Amino acid sequence: MGYLIAVLPDRLAAEAAYSALEQAGFPLERLHLLGRGYKTADEFGLIDPAQAARRQMQRLAIWLVPFGFLAGVGFSLLSGLDTSLGNHLIGGLLGALGGAMGSFFVGGRVGLTSGSGDALAYRNRLNAGKYVLIVEEENETRLREATRILRQFEPENLQGYRERP
DSSP: OEEEEEEESSHHHHHHHHHHHHHTTOOGGGEEEESTTSBOHHHHTOOOHHHHHHHHHHHHHHHHHHHHHHHHHHHHHHHOSOOOHHHHHHHHHHHHHHHHHHIIIIIHHHHHHHTTTTHHHHHHHHHTTOEEEEEEESOHHHHHHHHHHHHTTOOSEEEEEEOOO
Protein backbone atom coordinates (compact mmCIF):
# COMPACT_ATOMS: atom_id res chain seq x y z
CA MET A 1 0.00 0.00 0.00
CA GLY A 2 1.24 3.48 -0.84
CA TYR A 3 0.43 6.69 0.98
CA LEU A 4 0.59 10.25 -0.24
CA ILE A 5 0.50 12.86 2.51
CA ALA A 6 -0.06 16.55 1.85
CA VAL A 7 0.09 19.31 4.47
CA LEU A 8 -2.26 22.14 3.53
CA PRO A 9 -2.26 25.57 5.16
CA ASP A 10 -5.97 26.05 5.77
CA ARG A 11 -9.37 24.43 5.75
CA LEU A 12 -10.42 25.86 2.36
CA ALA A 13 -7.38 24.45 0.57
CA ALA A 14 -7.82 21.09 2.32
CA GLU A 15 -11.49 20.82 1.37
CA ALA A 16 -10.80 21.90 -2.22
CA ALA A 17 -8.03 19.30 -2.56
CA TYR A 18 -10.28 16.63 -1.03
CA SER A 19 -13.05 17.50 -3.49
CA ALA A 20 -10.66 17.45 -6.45
CA LEU A 21 -9.46 13.97 -5.50
CA GLU A 22 -13.04 12.81 -5.04
CA GLN A 23 -13.97 14.14 -8.50
CA ALA A 24 -10.94 12.34 -9.97
CA GLY A 25 -12.45 9.05 -8.81
CA PHE A 26 -10.48 8.31 -5.65
CA PRO A 27 -12.66 6.30 -3.25
CA LEU A 28 -13.72 8.21 -0.13
CA GLU A 29 -12.66 5.38 2.19
CA ARG A 30 -9.06 5.90 0.99
CA LEU A 31 -9.05 9.67 1.48
CA HIS A 32 -8.40 10.94 5.00
CA LEU A 33 -8.56 14.56 6.07
CA LEU A 34 -6.98 15.35 9.43
CA GLY A 35 -7.34 18.64 11.25
CA ARG A 36 -9.84 20.76 13.18
CA GLY A 37 -13.34 19.51 12.45
CA TYR A 38 -12.10 16.30 10.85
CA LYS A 39 -10.21 13.23 12.04
CA THR A 40 -7.56 13.63 14.70
CA ALA A 41 -4.09 12.11 14.50
CA ASP A 42 -5.12 9.47 17.05
CA GLU A 43 -8.28 8.56 15.15
CA PHE A 44 -6.27 8.04 11.99
CA GLY A 45 -3.56 6.09 13.80
CA LEU A 46 -0.50 8.32 13.63
CA ILE A 47 1.98 7.02 16.17
CA ASP A 48 2.10 8.99 19.41
CA PRO A 49 5.79 9.68 20.22
CA ALA A 50 5.18 9.22 23.96
CA GLN A 51 3.70 5.79 23.29
CA ALA A 52 6.70 4.82 21.14
CA ALA A 53 9.03 6.02 23.93
CA ARG A 54 7.21 3.88 26.50
CA ARG A 55 7.52 0.79 24.28
CA GLN A 56 11.24 1.44 23.78
CA MET A 57 11.76 1.89 27.54
CA GLN A 58 9.97 -1.38 28.26
CA ARG A 59 12.05 -3.26 25.67
CA LEU A 60 15.27 -1.95 27.14
CA ALA A 61 14.16 -2.61 30.73
CA ILE A 62 13.62 -6.31 29.92
CA TRP A 63 17.37 -6.61 29.31
CA LEU A 64 18.93 -3.86 31.40
CA VAL A 65 17.25 -4.51 34.76
CA PRO A 66 18.32 -8.19 35.06
CA PHE A 67 21.75 -7.38 33.64
CA GLY A 68 22.08 -4.51 36.13
CA PHE A 69 21.08 -6.81 38.99
CA LEU A 70 23.69 -9.40 38.00
CA ALA A 71 26.33 -6.71 37.48
CA GLY A 72 25.54 -5.25 40.94
CA VAL A 73 25.83 -8.65 42.61
CA GLY A 74 29.02 -9.36 40.67
CA PHE A 75 30.57 -6.05 41.68
CA SER A 76 29.63 -6.64 45.29
CA LEU A 77 31.23 -10.10 45.20
CA LEU A 78 34.37 -8.97 43.39
CA SER A 79 34.98 -5.90 45.50
CA GLY A 80 35.01 -7.98 48.69
CA LEU A 81 33.97 -5.02 50.82
CA ASP A 82 31.68 -7.18 52.95
CA THR A 83 30.68 -10.80 52.49
CA SER A 84 27.24 -10.79 54.07
CA LEU A 85 24.39 -11.90 51.81
CA GLY A 86 22.45 -8.67 52.43
CA ASN A 87 25.18 -6.52 50.89
CA HIS A 88 25.20 -8.62 47.71
CA LEU A 89 21.41 -8.32 47.48
CA ILE A 90 21.60 -4.55 47.98
CA GLY A 91 24.32 -4.37 45.32
CA GLY A 92 22.09 -6.32 42.95
CA LEU A 93 19.10 -4.08 43.64
CA LEU A 94 21.20 -0.97 43.07
CA GLY A 95 22.45 -2.46 39.80
CA ALA A 96 18.85 -3.21 38.76
CA LEU A 97 17.92 0.37 39.63
CA GLY A 98 20.79 1.56 37.42
CA GLY A 99 19.49 -0.63 34.58
CA ALA A 100 15.97 0.79 35.02
CA MET A 101 17.35 4.32 34.93
CA GLY A 102 19.29 3.49 31.77
CA SER A 103 16.18 2.14 30.06
CA PHE A 104 14.21 5.22 31.14
CA PHE A 105 16.72 7.83 29.99
CA VAL A 106 18.15 6.11 26.93
CA GLY A 107 15.05 4.24 25.78
CA GLY A 108 12.78 7.20 26.40
CA ARG A 109 15.05 9.57 24.52
CA VAL A 110 15.43 7.23 21.54
CA GLY A 111 11.69 6.49 21.49
CA LEU A 112 10.78 10.18 21.51
CA THR A 113 13.25 11.20 18.83
CA SER A 114 13.09 8.30 16.40
CA GLY A 115 10.34 5.91 17.45
CA SER A 116 7.56 7.88 15.84
CA GLY A 117 9.21 8.51 12.48
CA ASP A 118 7.58 11.37 10.58
CA ALA A 119 4.38 11.15 12.63
CA LEU A 120 5.71 13.74 15.09
CA ALA A 121 6.17 16.30 12.32
CA TYR A 122 2.60 15.75 11.10
CA ARG A 123 1.24 15.95 14.66
CA ASN A 124 3.08 19.25 15.16
CA ARG A 125 1.57 20.65 11.98
CA LEU A 126 -1.91 19.57 13.05
CA ASN A 127 -1.34 21.25 16.41
CA ALA A 128 -0.34 24.43 14.54
CA GLY A 129 -3.76 24.51 12.82
CA LYS A 130 -2.72 22.97 9.49
CA TYR A 131 -4.61 20.21 7.69
CA VAL A 132 -3.18 16.89 6.54
CA LEU A 133 -4.71 15.06 3.58
CA ILE A 134 -3.76 11.40 3.21
CA VAL A 135 -4.39 9.33 0.08
CA GLU A 136 -4.11 5.53 0.33
CA GLU A 137 -3.56 3.79 -2.99
CA GLU A 138 -1.98 0.55 -4.17
CA ASN A 139 -1.59 1.62 -7.79
CA GLU A 140 1.55 3.69 -8.42
CA THR A 141 -0.02 5.42 -11.42
CA ARG A 142 -2.97 6.57 -9.33
CA LEU A 143 -0.57 7.92 -6.68
CA ARG A 144 1.20 9.96 -9.36
CA GLU A 145 -2.19 11.28 -10.49
CA ALA A 146 -3.02 12.24 -6.90
CA THR A 147 0.37 13.98 -6.64
CA ARG A 148 -0.39 16.00 -9.77
CA ILE A 149 -3.80 17.01 -8.41
CA LEU A 150 -2.49 17.96 -4.98
CA ARG A 151 0.35 20.09 -6.37
CA GLN A 152 -2.27 22.45 -7.80
CA PHE A 153 -3.20 23.42 -4.23
CA GLU A 154 0.39 24.31 -3.30
CA PRO A 155 0.77 22.12 -0.21
CA GLU A 156 3.39 23.06 2.36
CA ASN A 157 4.68 19.52 2.19
CA LEU A 158 3.92 16.59 -0.11
CA GLN A 159 5.42 13.23 0.79
CA GLY A 160 4.90 9.69 -0.50
CA TYR A 161 5.38 6.54 1.57
CA ARG A 162 5.35 2.82 0.80
CA GLU A 163 4.19 0.33 3.40
CA ARG A 164 6.81 -2.30 4.18
CA PRO A 165 5.76 -5.83 3.26
